[in-house]
Every structure is written in structure tokens, then in C-alpha cells.
Amino acid sequence: MAGDGSDQRALQYEQTLMYGRYTQELGVYAKEEAARLRESGQKRSISERSRTLDLLEYKGRCAKCRICTVRCQKFLISRVGEDWIFLILLGLVMALVSWVVDFCIAICLQAQKWMYGGLDSNVFLQYLAWVTYPVVLITFSAGFTQILAPQAVGSGIPEMKTILRGVVLKEYLTFKTFVAKVIGLTCALGSGMPLGKEGPFVHIASLCAALLSKFMSLFGGIYENESRNTEMLAAACAVGVGCCFAAPIGGVLFSIEVTSTFFAVRNYWRGFFAATFSAFIFRVLAVWNRDEETITALFKTRFRLDFPFDLQELPAFAVIGIASGFGGALFVYLNRLIVQFIRKQKTINKFLMKKRLLYPTLVTLLISTLTFPPGFGQFMAGKLTQGETLVTLLDNRTWAKQGIAEEFDYIGNSQAWKHPQVNIFVTLVIFIIMKFWMSALATTIPVPCGAFMPVFVIGAAFGRLVGECMAAWFPDGIHSDESIYPIVPGGYAVVGAAALSGAVTHTVSTAVIVFELTGQISHILPVMIAVILANAVAQSLQPSLYDSIIRIKKLPYLPELGWGHHEKYNIRVEDIMVRDVRYITLNCCYRDLHNVLISGQLKTLALVESAESMILLGSIERAQLQSLLSQQLSRSRRMDYIRERAAAEKKCLSDLSNSDSEDGHQRASQEVRFQISTEESTFSPTCPASQKPLKPALKRPSVVERPTKLPTSPQDHSGIALKNLFCSSPDVEALEKNNNMETSVSPEQRRPSKRVRISIVDDGDVEDDMTLREIAEWEERQLDEQVDFNNCKIDPAPFQLVERTSLHKTHTIFSLLGLDHAYVTSIGRLIGVVSLKELRKAIEGSVTVKGVKVRPPLASFRDSGTSSSETEATELHKLWDRHRSVSLPGEQPTSESDEKTQ
């Protein structure tokens, strides 16, 4: 998988992710590659398994030791369960990774401080040290990531969301990406830029799960089950958040909210288990390293327990929530604006495309210049790292005591907030404004980075600001009774952090993360209220940051149905379906196939009984049909024909009487055998990796007959032949892709078909003496033959909808089952097709029903930024598709596959 993608990677490198520049081909490309990847992956796992078996069976060197190991393993598996072992391993590895990354980041940040501190004699040298250090780290991170694996850029949550939706994104779960992400992230965070660790950790955990899954599949068992892998990926996302913040509960919930539409409750369990274990190990490592005395929260607070807040403070918390909602929406908007601005400015774009590392360098230079502590940084606590900033913001002491702010002794890091000339309020305001755009800008740098933590810190600062204001206005607290409970601004900071990060990510579980991060749950109601209000505001204005990135990247994801917008219920499938379905009939000839492949664009084609009845029998993948067609016109078949012709001529000379009947007899006896073997044969031209030439020693002269010339008229024995023909296809079982057909066929059974082909090639002593005209004639004749569907996988039950199914229901079914398209039938007759594209359009409001444009009332602002590029993209998409479909199934691929089989 890593090998055969190298040629595409160069292309992809151009297409993706360069300072947030994503073209829409990625989505299409990813989809195209999905099937291929899946197929080759399955094959590889089989071959690997058989290899392992060979190893176990035949190499008897340390057989006893081996047997013992296998027994132990079996015992463990049967007793403890494979899932458990997997989850424990995953938790352990991720905790170690998280701890090591944190450790390295801490060292990097310390080194910067040390350099900066050592050079305090000369401000210019100090500035140089302060600025050069992050620039070098970020540039290295950007360069390293782009060279090794450009997929590692960014947060990774949007991609995980898409992958968990059922779409396989190529190269997003490889070892290279893992290395690039971990090292890139460490360097990026070590630079001290306002970047986060959470998003990338979700991706890293998923990578880890995928790699671990592959590793454990070496030992056999259930690790090849693809549905299980998806479940494990969901658990891995929870682990990622869990070990990043030592927040197991919040991690599980955040990962659910961010990645899933429908969630299987049984996964919940797995997530909890793995995330708890991971968080535990992560914190235990800190204890063992003597950083902590015992296991406590990451940013522990010490707020008053007996009277955390007054009931009359709640309006202030609500204000924080609403303001954070607007702020969160603004952040998402700003982030998208920056990406789109750079993308649209052609001249900047071109220049930056050439000098790829210039953009990160410039952005880093700008940000680090502004935070330079003796410069502008003194007004915004520039010398504190992100973690230190957060600790000071969550402090339980009040900074400003109504004019007597000077009296307060700022101990430790809190001193950075104190400025001799400037008020603490001004410092906070400057910090919030500067960090806001800095974070939005910094997250567009093409390094592995998240936006959660920066946003969290900004929210905390905002909350602190409100809290300090409240403390200044009510120095003795609001409570009217005899007891005085002063206001705790740290509590406001907690509320603000949860609210702003909730608004940006559209999640409620940031509340839980906050509790776990601070180790205190006393502010539960203010936090919940603020988070909910922030979400309500932000959701009505902008998509979440992750959805925004999904749109920018044009990832194949289905948007959510707005809730409460019941006018959507009035749209039916018949309103949005494509009526002009490309289909093939059971008794069509190869010419029809050719025409359909040229004109169509869809990935799968419907198979109907006949053009009159239109009764839907199943669906066939485009690649299958292409291989059918190219096989029919392949050089080997032509050579076969030439050989046959020659043989016929010879036979015609020797004896004319009884050859035909015998030949038919012999062929019939081999039919059964071939019906088994050809189901698994891999003639597909899109799968060259698995077609290694076997040794001539394996050749068997008994099977020299043409394996593809099985009963060519399926109408005659449509009863039996059709039934054999319908084998379970992996694409239909999109929900659970454990391809059982593959597992039941041993490698022994698969060999004959390969041998056959090779023997044909080896026997190619007949010369290709056909002229071009003869070839064209021969091909014309071939195209008029009826298609033999025996060699291709047909999905016998593609998902069907009725024409009156509502949009809401369609959306639910598509999300639940992870569908890509569904056929619309009426009494078994095919009348249309709906794909994700149509559904997405309908949901995004570009379909009008009865003259009214269907769109949620508040979403007008929300869509204005993307709608123009959306239509543009669709047009491009169509053009591209047309180009592809025209070039593929004609003469050229035939010769291509010809060359490969030889």
C-alpha cells in the first residue's frame, strides 16, 4: 500500500494541503482510490496470513517455543478477548507517545527560554534568538511533513470524521503519516506558536490504531474485519483526546461529538476503557518522572468548594456564553477567510507555491515578532508559554482589587500579566485580540497542528476579563447575606474556556473536558449554561471549524440536517433524484457496455433485467465493467483467437468429423472448476500490484483452455448460472466489510486462474500476424458479443428507496448505513438514483421545491462564503469526470492491461 502509491503521492503533493490549499479533486480521488485500496489490502492480508501459516507449519527450527507462544496467545485471546488486548496496547502506546511529545515540547520551550534569558545583555540578539528559534522549528516541521507525508498537515479531525463516515482516504492511515505527524507536531508545538495538540492527537491515535490493527492481523484472528477496524478507530479518537488532556470522559464525548453522526453505544464502552487506561498511564508517567506527587488534573484549580458562585452571577456567565458564541463563529469565519484570501490572490498564490516554506516562515516571523517580550509582547504576557498562560488564567486569586491592583503580589508567572504603566484589563484585552487573529492565522500553517488549545486559552482570557470586571464592580461579592463570598475570576476563566472552545468545535463536551482538566466540577451549571448558549449562537452563524475545513478541503462528507427546520420534511426523494440512470441490461452486448462507460460518471452501474421491465437486479462497480470490457478486447484473447484459428485450420486439415463434440465435452467438465476459481481471479487493470508473475514451474498443461469462455449466454441457464454469478460483493456491505468469500477461498484454490493466464502467455508461440484493420474488425465482432457477467462481482441488493421517501429519512439512512448512493425503485423497477452529491445539494438548500428555496433562516450568512466556490467546484468536477471517463475505457487501457499481463 505504501509502495504503489508513490507515483500518486507526487501528484497529491501538488494538489493538497499546501498552506491550506486544497482542490476538490482530493475528494474524488480519495473515493476512487478507496475501492482499490480496500481490494489490495484484503488480498495482501490473505497472502500475509498464508505466509504466517507457512512459517508456523513448515519451519520447525524452534517449533516448541513457537507452539508455546501460540498457545499462550490463544489462551489470552480466548480468556481476555482480543479487543481488550488491542485497547490496552493502544492506550499504552498513545500514553507513551503523548508523554514523550509533551516532554520534547517542554524541552524545546525551555531551550528557547534559556536562550532568550542568556542573551539579556543585548536586545537585538535576544530578538534574533526569540524569532529564529520558532522560525527554524516551524520551517523544519513544514518541510519535513511535506516531504514525508503531506497528509499529516492540519488537525486530522475532519479527515477522521470522513473516514468514520465510511470513505477510505488514501494514505491517511499509514506509518509515514504517523512519523510525519508525531515529529512535525512536536516541532510545531515546540516553537511556541499558538497551536494545539488535540486534533493531531486524534489523528495520531487513529494512525496508531490502524497500524496496531495491521500488526496484530499478522497473528490472525478478527483483525481483518473492517467493521471492527472502524469501531476501533472510533475508540482511538477517544484515546487521542483522552491521553492529550488526561480527560477520559471528556475525550470519549468529544470524539463522539466531533466524528460521529450515529454512534453505536457498544463503542462507547471501548472508548471509555481505552481512554481511561491511556489517561492513567499518561499521568502515572508524570508521577514516575517526579513531575507530580500523585495523579491529579493537568491544570488543577483550587476554587472555593462551599460557595463556588452566587446565583446572581449567572447572567454574567450567560453573557460569556453568548459572546463566546459570536467569537467562536468569528474565529471559524476568519480562519476560512484567510485560507480563501490566499487561495484567490493569484500572484501571492503562485509565488507561495514556488517557495513552499516561505508562508510558514513569514507567519511565524510575524507572530513571534509581535510576542517578543521586551517589545509588544510585554502588553500581552508574551513570555509565557501556552500552558503557563492557562495556569495563570485559572488562578483562584483576584488580580484587580478595585483600583488597588498594585497591592497584589504577582508571584511566579502571574507577574507577566502585570505591567507598570498599563492596567490589567488592557493587558487582557490586547492579549485576547492579538491571540485571536494569531491563532486563526497560525492554524493555516501547513504543519500538524490543532486549534483547540489556542481557542481554549483565548476563552479563558476572555472569561478572566469578565471575572476581573465583576470582581472590580462587586469587591465583596454579590451575596446580600452576612457572609462575604468574593467573586472568583478563575471560575469565569473556566467558563470562558469551555464556552469558546465549545463554540468553535460545536461541542458540548468541552464542559466535561474543562472539569477533567481543572479537577473541579463545582462550576458545572455556569459552564453548562455558557457552553449551551455559545453553541446555540455559533451553530446558527457558522459551521464548526472541522466542518469548515471539510468544506474547504471538499472532503466527501454529508452535512448535518439542521434541526428544527421541518420544512425539509417536504422534500421527497423523487424531487432530488437523478432520473437519467445509467444502467446495463442482463442481455446487453459489450458495445452497450462501452457506450455506457463512456457516457456515465457514476462509480457503480445498475443492472436491470431488461430495458422494458427495468427490474433492478443489482449493481456492478465501474471498475468491474471496465475490466470485463478490457478483458474482452485484450491482446491475450486475441492471441487465443489467432491460436484457435490456427488450430482450427490444422484440425480442419487432419480430421473434420468429431473434434467439435469432444472439445465441448472437455470444456463442460472444466466448467465447475472455473466457476469457483474465476470468481476470485483478478483481471482488474486497476490492481497491478497483486499480479506478480508466477514461476513457470507451476505451469500445468491440463488447464490450457480459455478460462473466460464460460457459458456466454446467461439467458439459457439463467436459473443456475445467475445464482452462481451473484456473489457477495464488498462494496454493498459498506456497513461491515468482512469479505467472507475471500476467507473461505484458500490460496490453493486461487492459483489455477493465474496459472491459466500465465500458461497462455507462455504458450504464446503464435505470432500476432493480424493487421490493424483485422484487429479493428475482430474488436467490432467482440463488441457485438453478449456480455458474460460471470466474471464480475455483482452486488445483489444495492440499497433501494421508494420515490416518496422523505429527505429526512434519506439523510438518516445514508448517515446510518454510510451509503454512497441508493437506487430509487417503484415496485422493483428502477426509476432513479440518489447519491451523496444530490443529497448534499438538497440539504445545503440549492434545490427549490414549490418555488421556495429550502434553507434554514439563519444560515444565509453561513453559506455566503462558500456557495460560489461550491457551484464552481461542481462544474469542474463534472468536467474532470467526463475527461476521465472518455479516456479510460477505450483502446488505450486495453493495451495497457495487455502489457501488464504479459
Added chain:
Amino acid sequence: MAGDGSDQRALQYEQTLMYGRYTQELGVYAKEEAARLRESGQKRSISERSRTLDLLEYKGRCAKCRICTVRCQKFLISRVGEDWIFLILLGLVMALVSWVVDFCIAICLQAQKWMYGGLDSNVFLQYLAWVTYPVVLITFSAGFTQILAPQAVGSGIPEMKTILRGVVLKEYLTFKTFVAKVIGLTCALGSGMPLGKEGPFVHIASLCAALLSKFMSLFGGIYENESRNTEMLAAACAVGVGCCFAAPIGGVLFSIEVTSTFFAVRNYWRGFFAATFSAFIFRVLAVWNRDEETITALFKTRFRLDFPFDLQELPAFAVIGIASGFGGALFVYLNRLIVQFIRKQKTINKFLMKKRLLYPTLVTLLISTLTFPPGFGQFMAGKLTQGETLVTLLDNRTWAKQGIAEEFDYIGNSQAWKHPQVNIFVTLVIFIIMKFWMSALATTIPVPCGAFMPVFVIGAAFGRLVGECMAAWFPDGIHSDESIYPIVPGGYAVVGAAALSGAVTHTVSTAVIVFELTGQISHILPVMIAVILANAVAQSLQPSLYDSIIRIKKLPYLPELGWGHHEKYNIRVEDIMVRDVRYITLNCCYRDLHNVLISGQLKTLALVESAESMILLGSIERAQLQSLLSQQLSRSRRMDYIRERAAAEKKCLSDLSNSDSEDGHQRASQEVRFQISTEESTFSPTCPASQKPLKPALKRPSVVERPTKLPTSPQDHSGIALKNLFCSSPDVEALEKNNNMETSVSPEQRRPSKRVRISIVDDGDVEDDMTLREIAEWEERQLDEQVDFNNCKIDPAPFQLVERTSLHKTHTIFSLLGLDHAYVTSIGRLIGVVSLKELRKAIEGSVTVKGVKVRPPLASFRDSGTSSSETEATELHKLWDRHRSVSLPGEQPTSESDEKTQ
């Protein structure tokens, strides 16, 4: 709905819930009633809406005021969204209910204490007062509940789980149940028995949501959408837990874990919003009532923050977790054992059936006698209420200081734990053992009650016990450094409470509930570890308490697939499907229909093209077919026939030439009209409530023709007629039941068909002069006619599976889409059917594949208790079904429906 069920209620009263006595008919019965309820509900909502419209349009008394209200309402709805208003209302109402219930319970408990305290001169009087009070309350609660609504008995979570699975349980969501549940619960908890409030509150919140939904549907809008109602029920469950414990996050998570298999993340949002609002109001009420100074946790703890626990204490926490796992499994087992014991003992059973209130009385008497404080209660802190017990157990002081326990001053309620002669450890052990069986026994009393809180308290006591032991063993704490951190037994109590309640309910979210209840999250890792271990142990031994009750009650619910048991993947649908499918063909005659109905048992029947092709066209509900058949043999049709015969005789006398052609002409002109109206006509004999006789004034003489004699040979115009015939059926759209057909048909359109029937009856001046033999002959002739499917709803796309679909996938699809059954097809041809029953059997391990019984390794103990009764039940089930199907579609129901239409 409330009216037509009164006859059945008497029956149900016998069948259900009497001291935990549930017969398996309930499940079947519930399913039968489901369709009926749904249908009548829809009709009622339509009629109600039309009534509201009438009110708004025609009654112009205070029109201005009305218009203003409507406008305000529309404004609110468009701006704020109906969902929001609904959720806020729900939260508000539930918070009030919860607070009022708590208030009443507190008063009840205070009254008991006051009585007990006032009579301290005489121990016997004291005993009488102590015992009589709870006996009276429980007996009243049991009696009241059983008279008003026996559905209110028990926790309600199992029923909600089943309802959210898609099965409509009759009478579980009515106003009567609401009243019975609230009052019954208040009395039951006021008695001081070890009963809980959580489960019933989930039910009460759902009841509240259902009633509110009905109420708001008076104002029109989306409140009739059934999928929305299900979503709101899911949110309501969260509200129930949230306002019971003031735990919004834990409430949402617990309700998800307990009720859902697949969870839509968009519901998550709703749940959070409503639960937070509800919890907020609930706690604000306490502040306003001066119970609390500000909003804090319900059972606030004050543990040390800086060093909550040592790393070396973790093994002790793990031990609590594992022991709680065994304890939880034992509790579920004990609870089931008690129910089954009483059910099996025929003599006890008969006696208790007669004296229904005896069982609650006896149990209460036993328990309250044992807790009598001067008696045995002194060894188990008997005089404390459940809440007080919990507060003392979560105390942050250590009770036993290594032998010097006497020195500790037990202030307040903690004094109850102190006994002059007996050690504190003995007291705790006695408390745990006694409360354990008492709680298991008490939850079988037929009153509204839950088991969560008692289990929670027992868990806390167990944790306390371990904590006190640890404190006694390590008086200066474990930590080896200079600083001394003594062990906090209260923290152990928190861990124990979470672990045991998690084990009994099979949930992880009890951890979150514990944090929210205590207001401290410092023990997050020990709690998580203990809860996960407890779950792991309990899940491998026993089903959860709710699943156990589902099994006992035989509710139609699909069990979970065990995780990690991948051998299940080897079962295919073809292994478990029923091959002998009852089907009807498109051109069958009524006799076939009759035979199929007599022999079959399934709720829906497959419609295939012909017995040869077996191509599946759709499915028809049994009730629809029964109505078709009974209609064909109905008295009115016979009267029609007599009238026609008489007319024909007359006409034959007057003129013989042109009568036939004209009749045909007239009939044809009415065809179109009837095709609309008859789709909605309700001839079903199972739906008598909606067939109220209309006034004769509505009679129209123009439509006296037979409405059912539409084109009887669908083969002739199978192209068009078949298409008209296929309308969207509500049953198939189990996922989302917004029946659009119903909403689009106005009452105006529905009237004609009713008028027709009545006009026939009114015109019944022809005498029924047929002899019995003539009738039989006539019926024989009728049975030979071809079935006209125009009058019945056909589901055109019943869910189909392929024969090689794996069990795992089937289970996923069934759970995701809430299916009841699915057809197994092969290339469009029907080859089998799988229903929930087969699936359940396969999962529970009664299907053997390749000689190996498929069953999770640890489940042998788990199933032993139920397997015998299971098979027995299935046999009974079959018998009962056969009896039913034989008696229904023959002569008797025909005459029955005859009588009703007259």
C-alpha cells in the same frame, strides 16, 4: 385511546406486574396493540387538528386575541424553534415535578421520624408507628397504581428501552400512567423503603414529553412527526435522570447507555440542553426555598484537593471494582430469583393473586421490622433515611482510627453508625448484607420504584468499609515521603457507589453521575478504573438489571451482540432464516388468503409476483389482509348481492337488453374517486374505536354503488393499477414514521368511504332471506374470486437482506433501523424471512452452526436461569398464536365486523 383500552386493561391487570409476575403474553399483546394504537393515534391527531382549525376559523368570539396569540406563537416558533420551546417546557415541568416529589417525600419521612420520636416512652407503640406507617403508604401506593394504571409499576427504564427501540407499548405513555407513577412513587419513597427515584423519573419524563407533545400538537406544527417524538423521548430520558440527581451530563450519558443501541449525535444536544435547564431549575428551587445558600451538588463532599489519593491505593480501588462487579451480578440474579420463585410456587402464587395487596404489605412489614432502630436496626443505622445514610457514608472524616474508634466524636447523623458494643466494621458489614437482599426484595414490590439509589447506597457502604479498613491498616497514609496524607474513606465510598451501581446497570456513566452528585471530580481515575472493572465482571456474568427485567417481562427487545465474540461472524442469515415463508401472490384468490391467514403467524405477509417467479413485490400487514377477507365475506356485501339479485330480477322483467353495459359504465366513472378514498378507509375489525356511526344527514344517495367492487383483475392493468395501489405504508418506515399520506388526506376526502358503508346499511330495506346453505355457497363463490389489492396498503420496499449477510451485520441493521423483520432475497426472489425472534435466538446461542453451539464462553452461567423458561415460553407463544390465527379470520370475525358496521 384511554377509552377503548378499558376492556383490555382488566385482562392486562391479571397478566402483568403483580408482584413482579409478568407473563409472556404482554410482549405479544403489546406488539399487537402497537399497530392499532399508532393508527388510531394518527387519526385522532388529524381529527384534533381539524377541530382546532375549526375553532380558529369559525368561532370569531375573541378573534383578535386569538390572532394575536397565533402571531406571537408563530414568531416565537420561527425565531426560537419549536424544539427549544418544547425542551424548555419539558425541563421546567420535570424540575417542578422532581422538586415537588422530593418535597413530599421529605415531609413523609419527617412525619415518620416525628411519630417515632414522639412515642419514645413505649417501645411497642414506637414499633407499631414505625411499621404501620410504611405499610400503609406502600399498600396505598400499590393499590392506587394497580387501580389507576398498572403500567406505572416498576422502574420504567426497560419499557422506555423497548419504546425507543421502535415498539409502541400500549398505555405506557398516557396521562393516567403519569398520575399513577408520580403519586405512587411519592408514597413508595415516602415510606422509607430501600427504593429509588431514578428509573421512575426516566419514565415520568418520557410520559411528560409524550403528553407535552400531544398538548403542543394542538397548536399544529411538527408535533405529529413520529420520528421527532422518538427523539424527544430520548431527550426526555436524559431530563429524567438529570433532574433527579441534578446531574445533567451524567443524566444524558446514563440515559444513552441505558436506552439506546445506536445514538444519533444530534439528540445528544437536545438532551444536554433540556437536562441542564431542568437540573438548573431543580437546584434553583432549592435555593429559593432556602434549603441551600447557592447552587451546589446534591451530596456535596469536601475531600482533600491537593492529594486526593495515593498511587499505591489504586489496588484497593481495583478490588472494590472487581468485588462490586460480582456484587452487581449477584444483585441482578437475586432479584430475578425472587420473581421466579414466587411465580413458580403455585400455591403461594394463587393465594397472592387473590389478595393482591398482601405481598407488598408482607414485604414492607418484614423490611421495616428489621430496620426498627431499637431492634435489629441499631446494628445497621436503621433510623437514617436513604439520603442521610449516603451523606454520612460520603463523609470526609475517618470513622475508625485503629482501635481508638471511641475517641472520634460522631456528630449529627454519623452517630447512628456508632454502637456501644459493636465495632464500626461489623455495623457496615451488617448494613451491606441486610440492605442487599432487602433492596433486591423491595424492588419486586408492585409500586413505581427504581433500584439505582439503593444499590448506590450499598456500594457506598461497601466502599466505606474498604476505606475504613485501609485507614485502619495505614493510619498515616501510604505515602513514604515526609508529608503525611491520611487515607480518605469517603473517597472509597464514592468509588464503591459508582462501581456497584455501574455493575448493576451495566453503565460507565455512573462515574459521571457520582462526580455531579458529590461535586468533586478529584477521584476520577479510581472511579473510572473501578467502574470499568465492575462492568467487565458484571457483564460477563449477568445481563443488566434492565435487560433482566426485559427478559422477565418478555418485552420485544433485541439483545446486544456480545463484543469480542467474533465466532458470531460465522453465522449467516441463511443459517437462521425461516425458509417456509408465508406469501401471497398477486393473482391469488381469497381462498388462498384465507388459508395463509389460518396457517401463518407473522404480522406481515410477503407479496410476490407469482409462486413460480417468487419476485418480491412488497409486504402487506396481516390486519390489512384480514380486513380484505372479512370485507369480501361481509354481511353488507351479501346484502348488496341480494339487492343486486333482486334488482337484476326486476330489470330482467322490465328490460333485458342494455342494463349490463350501463352499469359497467357507471362503475368505471367512479373508479378514480374510490381509489383515493378507499386507501384511507378503515374496515379493520381490530379498530372499532374509530368507526363511529355518522349522522344520516351526511348520507348522499349518489354513492350507493359497491365501493369494494373495483377492477378485480389486477393482471389486466397491472401497469397502472399496481402503481396506484402501492402507497407508502407506515410500518415500513419504522425508522421515521411521519405518515405523509395521512396528513395530505383531509377529513373531507376520507368521508365518502364511510358514507358509502352507512348508506348501504341505511338502504338495507332488502331482507336477508338467504338460508345458511345459500350463505355458505355464496361464501364459497366469494372465496374463489381473485383478490383485489387496491383496498389495502402495501409496503413497496420491505427491508431485504441477501442470504450471505452475516449475523453481525443483520443485527446492526435491525438495531439501526429498528426493524421487526426482513425478507431474505436472492436476485429479487424471496427465499426466506428473518424476524427479531430468529435473530434473538441466534444471538442467545440456541442456533448451532457446524455442530458447535455458538455462545460466549462466560455466558453459560448467565443463561442457565432463563433458558428453560425461554423455550417453554416459545412453545406457549406458538400455541397461543395458533389459537388466535385459527379463531380470527373465519366466520366469526366476519359477523363481528358486520355487527359493528351496522
